[in-house]
Amino acid sequence: MVRITFTENLVRHVACPEIEVEAGTVGEALEQAFRHVPALRGYVLDDQGEVRKHVIVLIDGQGLADRARLGQPLGGARRIHVLQALSGG
Amino acid sequence: MAERVWIGTKKGLFRAERKGRWTITRSWFLGVPVSAVLPDPRDGAVYVALxxxxxxxxxxxxxxxxxxxxxxxxxxxxxxxxxEDVDPYRKTPVPWSLVQLWCLEAGGRDQPGWLWAGTIPGGLFCSKDRGASWQLAESLWYGDDRRRWVGGGYDNPGIHSIVVDPRDSRRLSIGVSCGGVWHSRDAGATFALAAKGMRAAYMPEEHAFDEIAQDPHRIVACPAAPDRVWCQHHNGIFHSRDAGRTWSEVTADAPSRFGFAVAVHPRNPDTAWFVPATKDEMRIPVDGKVCVLRTTDGGKTLTALRRGLPQEHAYDLVYRHALDVDADATTLAMGSTTGSVWLSDDGGDGWQHLSAHLPPVHTVRFG
Incomplete structure (x- = not known):
C-alpha cells in the first residue's frame, strides 16, 4: 500500500484527503486517487496527461524521473506527496 | 442604470454595487488569479475563469x-x-495545453447555454451546455494558418476578443494576439482571416500590412450596429465599417494612441472609449497622468477626459478587458494594474475612485 498526501494548498480548492492505494506505478496510484475524486485530475495533470509544470510529485521524498509518462514503478515505496513548486508572486 | 460591476483581479473576484455610492460588497476566490468574468445577460448566471x-x-x-x-x-x-508546432519567430514549442482562458463570451440570444472561450495558446472553444462540456473549434486549431500566429501579450498566441453578431449568431469574429482578425459565418466550423488595412509598425515595412501579422489588443462591435467595429491595436486605433474585414486607422490628435482597452457605445457606433499609455515600451500613462480618450464622431477627433483621474505620478495601466460600458451607455468602469478602479456616471466626463488598493485588475464587467 502507498499513501498519497496532497498539499493543503490543493485541498483548499478540491477536497482530496489522504488516500491509501494498492498500485504498481505512480500513474496507477494517481489514477486511483482520481477515480476517488474525479475533479482532482485537472489540478495535478495538464491536458496532455503530464504532471503540471508547477506541481511536484515525490515518491518517498524523491522527485519523479519522468513527469510525462508516470510509468515509474513504486517498488516498496510507502508515501507519495503531491506538492506545489515554489513559484510566482 | 448600471447597478453592479464585477472586478476580476490577480488575487480574487470582487463585486461592487451602486448603493447610493458605488461600494465593494463581496469577494470570492481571494488569492486566486481571475482571468475572465462573464455575467450572462440571457439567464443571470455568472461565469468566472481562474x-x-x-x-x-x-x-x-x-x-x-x-x-x-x-x-x-x-x-x-x-x-x-x-x-512540429512552434512559434514561427521564437521557435519555442506551442503547448497543446490550456495556459489561460483569456476571454469568455455568451452565444446569441437564440443560443441559450452557448458560451465561447478564447484561450492561450490559441484554441477557441464552444460550450452548448452552460459549461458542462467544451468543444474545440477544430478547423481553426488544426489549420496551417494557426501555426503562423505568434505570441504577443503572452509568450504564446491567444484569443482575447470574441464578437458574436446579434443579427446572426453563427457569425463570429475573433481577435488574436498576434494573428489578426478571423471571421466565421458558420458558428466556428470554418474561419477566414480578414484584417485589411491594419498596420503593424513593429514589422519590416514590406510586411506592415500583412493581415496575419497584426496585433489587435482588443476588438469590440457596437451591439446596435454590428458592422461598426473598434480596435485598440498594438500601435494605434482602428475602425471598421464592414464587421471587421477592412479597417482604417484613426489618426486624430491624442496624448497617445497606444493602449489595450476599448469600449463602444451600445447604441451609437460613432462613440468609443480608449485608455492610452505612452507607447509599447513605456506602458505607463503619458507624463504620469491618467486619461480616457473618447471619440463621438467615428474617430475624426479624440478627446482626453481627465476629471477625477490622477494627474500626477500615476502609473496605472488598464488592461484590455478592464474597461467596460454598461448597456445604459453612460456608466463606465475601468481598473488598473496598480489596483485602482474608477467609475463614471456621465459617459466618461468625470470619474469616481472606487478603490486604490485592489490587486492588479484584469477585467471589469457590468451585469
Whole structure:
C-alpha cells in the first residue's frame, strides 16, 4: 500500500484527503486517487496527461524521473506527496 | 442604470454595487488569479475563469450570482506524435495545453447555454451546455494558418476578443494576439482571416500590412450596429465599417494612441472609449497622468477626459478587458494594474475612485 498526501494548498480548492492505494506505478496510484475524486485530475495533470509544470510529485521524498509518462514503478515505496513548486508572486 | 460591476483581479473576484455610492460588497476566490468574468445577460448566471498558478485553469459558475461551483474547463486534444508546432519567430514549442482562458463570451440570444472561450495558446472553444462540456473549434486549431500566429501579450498566441453578431449568431469574429482578425459565418466550423488595412509598425515595412501579422489588443462591435467595429491595436486605433474585414486607422490628435482597452457605445457606433499609455515600451500613462480618450464622431477627433483621474505620478495601466460600458451607455468602469478602479456616471466626463488598493485588475464587467 502507498499513501498519497496532497498539499493543503490543493485541498483548499478540491477536497482530496489522504488516500491509501494498492498500485504498481505512480500513474496507477494517481489514477486511483482520481477515480476517488474525479475533479482532482485537472489540478495535478495538464491536458496532455503530464504532471503540471508547477506541481511536484515525490515518491518517498524523491522527485519523479519522468513527469510525462508516470510509468515509474513504486517498488516498496510507502508515501507519495503531491506538492506545489515554489513559484510566482 | 448600471447597478453592479464585477472586478476580476490577480488575487480574487470582487463585486461592487451602486448603493447610493458605488461600494465593494463581496469577494470570492481571494488569492486566486481571475482571468475572465462573464455575467450572462440571457439567464443571470455568472461565469468566472481562474488561473491557479500551480493547478491550472478552472471555470466556475454561479446560477444565482452568489454561489460559485466548478464546471468543466476547455481541454486541448492530444498532440499528434511527431507534429512540429512552434512559434514561427521564437521557435519555442506551442503547448497543446490550456495556459489561460483569456476571454469568455455568451452565444446569441437564440443560443441559450452557448458560451465561447478564447484561450492561450490559441484554441477557441464552444460550450452548448452552460459549461458542462467544451468543444474545440477544430478547423481553426488544426489549420496551417494557426501555426503562423505568434505570441504577443503572452509568450504564446491567444484569443482575447470574441464578437458574436446579434443579427446572426453563427457569425463570429475573433481577435488574436498576434494573428489578426478571423471571421466565421458558420458558428466556428470554418474561419477566414480578414484584417485589411491594419498596420503593424513593429514589422519590416514590406510586411506592415500583412493581415496575419497584426496585433489587435482588443476588438469590440457596437451591439446596435454590428458592422461598426473598434480596435485598440498594438500601435494605434482602428475602425471598421464592414464587421471587421477592412479597417482604417484613426489618426486624430491624442496624448497617445497606444493602449489595450476599448469600449463602444451600445447604441451609437460613432462613440468609443480608449485608455492610452505612452507607447509599447513605456506602458505607463503619458507624463504620469491618467486619461480616457473618447471619440463621438467615428474617430475624426479624440478627446482626453481627465476629471477625477490622477494627474500626477500615476502609473496605472488598464488592461484590455478592464474597461467596460454598461448597456445604459453612460456608466463606465475601468481598473488598473496598480489596483485602482474608477467609475463614471456621465459617459466618461468625470470619474469616481472606487478603490486604490485592489490587486492588479484584469477585467471589469457590468451585469
Amino acid at each position: 488561473n491557479h498558478g500551480h493547478f491550472g485553469t478552472k471555470v466556475h459558475r454561479a446560477d444565482d450570482g452568489e454561489r460559485f461551483a466548478e464546471i468543466a474547463v476547455p481541454t486541448y486534444p492530444k498532440k499528434p506524435e511527431g507534429l
